[in-house]
Amino acid sequence: MSFSLPAASSNAPEVDALLAALLLMSCAVLALVFGLMFFYVVRYRAGSRIDRGALAERTFRFEISWTAATLAIFFGLFLWGADLYVRLFEPPADALKVYVVGKQWMWKVEHPGGQREIDTLHVPADQPIELVMTSEDVIHDFSVPAFRLKRDVVPGRYETLWFRADRPGTYHLYCDQFCGTDHAHMVGEVVVLSGPDYRKWLSVTPGSETLAAQGQALFIHFGCSGCHGGNGAGSYGGPGGSPPGSTGQAPAPSYSTVRAPPLVGLYGSPVPLSDGSVVIADDRYIRDSILDPGAQIVASYQNVMPSFAGQISEEDLVKLIAYIKSLGAQRADAGQTGG
Amino acid sequence: MSHALDATAGEIEAATVRDNRDNYLTDEWTVWSWLATTDHKRIALLYFASITFFFFLGGAAAALMRFNLLTPTGAIVSPETYNRLFTLHGVVMVWFFLVPAVPVTIGNFVTPLMIGARDLAFPKVNLLSWYLFITGGAITLWALFMGGLDTGWTLYTPLSSAYAKGYVVPVAVGIFISGFSSIATGLNFIVTIHRLRAPGMTWYRMPVFLWSLYSTSVIYVLATPVLAMTLLLLAFETVFRVGVFDPALGGDPILFQHLFWFYSHPAVYIMILPGLGVVSEIIPVFARKRLFGYKFVVWCSVMIAVISFFVWGHHMFVAGTSIYSAIVFSLLSFMVAVPSAIKVFNWIGTLHKGFIHFDAPMIYALGFVGLFTMGGLTGLFLATLAADVPLHDTYFVVAHFHYIMVGGMVSAFFGGLHYWWPKITGRMYPEMWGRVAAAMIFFGFNLTFFPQFILGYLGMPRRYHSYPPEFQVLNVLSSAGSTILAVAYLMPLFYFAWSLLAGARAPANPWGATGLEWQTPSPPPVQNFTSTPVVTEDPYSYPSPEAIQMEQAETGEARPNG
Numbered sequence: 094m095s096f097s098l099p100a101a102s103s104n105a106p107e108v109d110a111l112l113a114a115l116l117l118m119s120c121a122v123l124a125l126v127f128g129l130m131f132f133y134v135v136r137y138r139a140g141s142r143i144d145r146g147a148l149a150e151r152t153f154r155f156e157i158s159w160t161a162a163t164l165a166i167f168f169g170l171f172l173w174g175a176d177l178y179v180r181l182f183e184p185p186a187d188a189l190k191v192y193v194v195g196k197q198w199m200w201k202v203e204h205p206g207g208q209r210e211i212d213t214l215h216v217p218a219d220q221p222i223e224l225v226m227t228s229e230d231v232i233h234d235f236s237v238p239a240f241r242l243k244r245d246v247v248p249g250r251y252e253t254l255w256f257r258a259d260r261p262g263t264y265h266l267y268c269d270q271f272c273g274t275d276h277a278h279m280v281g282e283v284v285v286l287s288g289p290d291y292r293k294w295l296s297v298t299p300g301s302e303t304l305a306a307q308g309q310a311l312f313i314h315f316g317c318s319g320c321h322g323g324n325g326a327g328s329y330g331g332p333g334g335s336p337p338g339s340t341g342q343a344p345a346p347s348y349s350t351v352r353a354p355p356l357v358g359l360y361g362s363p364v365p366l367s368d369g370s371v372v373i374a375d376d377r378y379i380r381d382s383i384l385d386p387g388a389q390i391v392a393s394y395q396n397v398m399p400s401f402a403g404q405i406s407e408e409d410l411v412k413l414i415a416y417i418k419s420l421g422a423q424r425a426d427a428g429q430t431g432g
Numbered sequence: 433m434s435h436a437l438d439a440t441a442g443e444i445e446a447a448t449v450r451d452n453r454d455n456y457l458t459d460e461w462t463v464w465s466w467l468a469t470t471d472h473k474r475i476a477l478l479y480f481a482s483i484t485f486f487f488f489l490g491g492a493a494a495a496l497m498r499f500n501l502l503t504p505t506g507a508i509v510s511p512e513t514y515n516r517l518f519t520l521h522g523v524v525m526v527w528f529f530l531v532p533a534v535p536v537t538i539g540n541f542v543t544p545l546m547i548g549a550r551d552l553a554f555p556k557v558n559l560l561s562w563y564l565f566i567t568g569g570a571i572t573l574w575a576l577f578m579g580g581l582d583t584g585w586t587l588y589t590p591l592s593s594a595y596a597k598g599y600v601v602p603v604a605v606g607i608f609i610s611g612f613s614s615i616a617t618g619l620n621f622i623v624t625i626h627r628l629r630a631p632g633m634t635w636y637r638m639p640v641f642l643w644s645l646y647s648t649s650v651i652y653v654l655a656t657p658v659l660a661m662t663l664l665l666l667a668f669e670t671v672f673r674v675g676v677f678d679p680a681l682g683g684d685p686i687l688f689q690h691l692f693w694f695y696s697h698p699a700v701y702i703m704i705l706p707g708l709g710v711v712s713e714i715i716p717v718f719a720r721k722r723l724f725g726y727k728f729v730v731w732c733s734v735m736i737a738v739i740s741f742f743v744w745g746h747h748m749f750v751a752g753t754s755i756y757s758a759i760v761f762s763l764l765s766f767m768v769a770v771p772s773a774i775k776v777f778n779w780i781g782t783l784h785k786g787f788i789h790f791d792a793p794m795i796y797a798l799g800f801v802g803l804f805t806m807g808g809l810t811g812l813f814l815a816t817l818a819a820d821v822p823l824h825d826t827y828f829v830v831a832h833f834h835y836i837m838v839g840g841m842v843s844a845f846f847g848g849l850h851y852w853w854p855k856i857t858g859r860m861y862p863e864m865w866g867r868v869a870a871a872m873i874f875f876g877f878n879l880t881f882f883p884q885f886i887l888g889y890l891g892m893p894r895r896y897h898s899y900p901p902e903f904q905v906l907n908v909l910s911s912a913g914s915t916i917l918a919v920a921y922l923m924p925l926f927y928f929a930w931s932l933l934a935g936a937r938a939p940a941n942p943w944g945a946t947g948l949e950w951q952t953p954s955p956p957p958v959q960n961f962t963s964t965p966v967v968t969e970d971p972y973s974y975p976s977p978e979a980i981q982m983e984q985a986e987t988g989e990a991r992p993n994g
């Protein structure tokens with residue numbers, strides 16, 4: 094048994110310092126409350142003949158002073174906690190993205206290089222990692238106590254969590270949000286490897302193809318290429334696959350006349366929408382564009398893209414996004430600006 | 433002042449001890465006279481019986497859970513059973529024990545007595561609310577036992593609406609119905625306190641308990657309808673598959689959490705405000721002193737009730753809400769702790785220069801102050817954003833709310849029960865046993881729940897049927913504490929029963945307390961008072977310590993206990 098917890102991420106010592114401050118404040122208040130209580134009940138017990146003297150008349154002054162003191166301390170703690178919390182939401186730009194999909198009752202992890210793991214996450218030390226997480230069924234929660242971090246994993250959206258692990262080792266991973274029968278077995282481990290060890294791990298772990306390459310196959314399989322062009326370059330016509338199982342609700346467009354935006358260079362760039370607003374094309378936006386294309390329509394395009402909700406699994410979505418993201422990289426390589 | 437009081441008390445004492453045959457208990461003794469009674473005192477007893485049943489049922493589930501957690505792999509039950517147990521425990525303890533507990537029992541009994549009224553404003557509505565309560569309770573229990581439910585008391589979607597295997601809708605219906613009982617009770621108290629105060633009973637002459645009850649009632653009336661709507665939407669989604677909360681149907685699962693906590697956070701204050709009131713009654717009596725800072729204490733109750741409506745988002749700091757909302761909710765959560773802290777300081781101020789007696793109610797009250805303070809302080813850990821991130825949904829949260837709800841509120845309930853027991857039953861409970869039980873509860877409670885703070889920090893998630901072996905020692909400690917706690921909670925059941933049969937007859941005012949309820953015989957007559965009392969003094973108008981000491985010097989002895 095040990096009453097201490099490893100502090101294995103860059104923010105863990107900072108959170109520990111905050112917790113220590115809270116603990117110190119609590120002990121001081123408890124000492125005051127219990128101390129005065131014991132002192133008074135002994136000193137002023139009914140049988141004691143001690144001289145009680147006159148009572149303080151101006152209780153108002155006491156009230157004001159302890160209210161003010163309480164307020165001041167609370168405000169300090171609030172600021173400290175809020176500042177640290179806000180920084181948890183600002184992943185560095187160079188963070189390595191790893192995709193996590195929760196489902197009853199396991200964690201599926203997909204690395205950019207195509208490595209897949211279940212209930213285990215290998216990460217390199219001293220490098221910022223950003224987890225992009227979603228769930229296939231109910232709400233789960235990805236919690237790593239050694240990093241002092243957790244985040245709910247919600248179906249139907251992407252939640253992100255970033256950290257910089259700084260101590261190689263193996264740490265507990267728990268699901269912290271009750272998710273049904275085997276909630277307590279939805280546990281695993283996070284393995285932090287030093288740089289060389291991590292590269293070795295990458296090379297010995299069969300990665301099949303990269304996520305992006307798998308995504309490219311899916312892009313054709315699901316018929317995206319029919320509208321968006323074989324390599325996502327945009328399309329004003331030409332042949333293509335037809336979307337399997339499209340609802341039939343939308344008037345079946347003749348693919349030779351569909352005009353769809355190019356996806357090259359899309360990732361990370363601003364997209365003007367038909368309602369006049371502009372959004373940044375991040376994972377969340379691309380995911381929504383695939384599942385609910387009618388909600389945000391790209392300016393000057395028609396709402397003809399069918400919804401793929403219920404047809405593409407979360408894991409395949411992750412691959413499609415990785416593919417679209419890779420198109421962005423290609424475009425940047427070519428020195429062009431995003432569209 | 434004290435002389436006038438002593439005189440009345442003395443006269444009535446003489447009258448009671450002679451034999452108080454004509455009271456609400458002896459009035460008529462048929463089953464019908466109980467089931468159709470509109471007397472607030474008898475209805476309070478009906479409620480006592482019902483919530484005692486629920487308390488021990490919820491307690492039995494907890495005992496099984498603690499037993500199971502003795503070993504890392506789960507000692508006795510399957511994960512499925514374990515999940516049903518904690519759902520049953522939470523649902524029963526929250527909605528069928530703690531939310532109603534103090535208001536419908538002690539509140540029902542003493543409110544009219546405290547303001548010098550014959551009954552509540554709507555006696556028939558009062559009876560109706562009991563029937564709603566037991567109907568809701570029966571439906572919920574039936575569902576929990578026949579189908580089971582494995583969602584936790586929080587019923588988060590889409591687990592509850594699309595994946596749970598149990599009887600979600602019947603449980604929701606039961607809670608929905610009992611919600612109307614809360615609303616009816618709240619309305620009744622609000623109208624009673626506004627309209628039925630005896631002549632001279634101004635707002636600032638009301639005992640703090642009534643201010644707490646009033647604040648609680650406002651929450652009952654305003655928050656419970658939101659729960660009702662939420663449950664209705666949940667039932668709709670579950671039965672008709674309309675998408676409200678389930679993302680697979682186009683709903684938003686976080687919306688459920690907003691709606692749920694919009695009710696449930698104020699509801700946690702339903703589960704503490706009446707306790708704050710009870711303790712504010714007990715401490716002045718047993719310290720023979722005015723309550724320190726009366727106006728601050730009563731306005732703190734009101735402030736708590738108001739602010740409690742604006743902090744619900746602190747349950748969702750890691751759920752994916754925006755960071756701006758998290759910042760606002762964190763600040764507001766700190767704000768709600770300020771009035772709670774002020775109350776603690778005022779209780780301690782009341783002890784200063786008092787004449788402190790250690791009867792069982794006072795032991796409970798002092799225990800309450802300590803445990804409530806610990807619960808409140810750990811609430812601050814959770815209100816601090818970056819600190820909540822590791823602690824959320826771990827045993828730390830479990831320990832936090834048990835410190836307040838069990839260490840605080842249940843202790844206050846037991847303290848109040850001992851304090852008003854002579855008034856309610858006309859009998860004294862055995863003092864020695866009362867003190868022993870109170871001390872055991874304090875000790876057993878800390879042994880059960882303190883280790884859970886450490887477990888939470890070390891990362892043990894809540895609602896786990898099994899756990900990594902390194903957590904075993906702390907879990908065994910916690911389970912050991914829970915057996916002590918169980919014994920301590922069972923003890924009053926026996927000595928209270930004994931006191932009904934063989935306890936000494938209680939005088940009208942055994943504690944030498946101020947307050948109208950002590951000026952009528954124990955147990956009170958059906959009409960409560962033979963003539964409408966007139967109030968001429970502030971509450972807790974005990975003589976000043978100086979005056980008491982002068983009197984002591986004259987008579988040459990310390991004031992007798994009670």
Ligand code: HEM
Nearest residue numbers: 700703704746747765769808811812814815824825833836
């Ligand atoms: C002193 C003021 C208080 C503060 C600042 C406070 C703060 C909090 C916070 C921030 C949480 C969410 C923790 C999390 O889930 O990560 C929480 C949970 C909780 N608190 Fe408090 N709290 C206070 C008083 C109370 C009171 C008076 C009660 C009940 C009588 C209470 C009962 C609860 C319950 C039941 C939960 C957990 C609910 C659940 O997830 O099942 N708290 N508290």
Ligand SMILES: [Cu+2]
Nearest residue numbers: 268270272276
């Ligand atoms: Cu889970």
Ligand SMILES: [Cu+2]
Nearest residue numbers: 697700744746
């Ligand atoms: Cu809350």
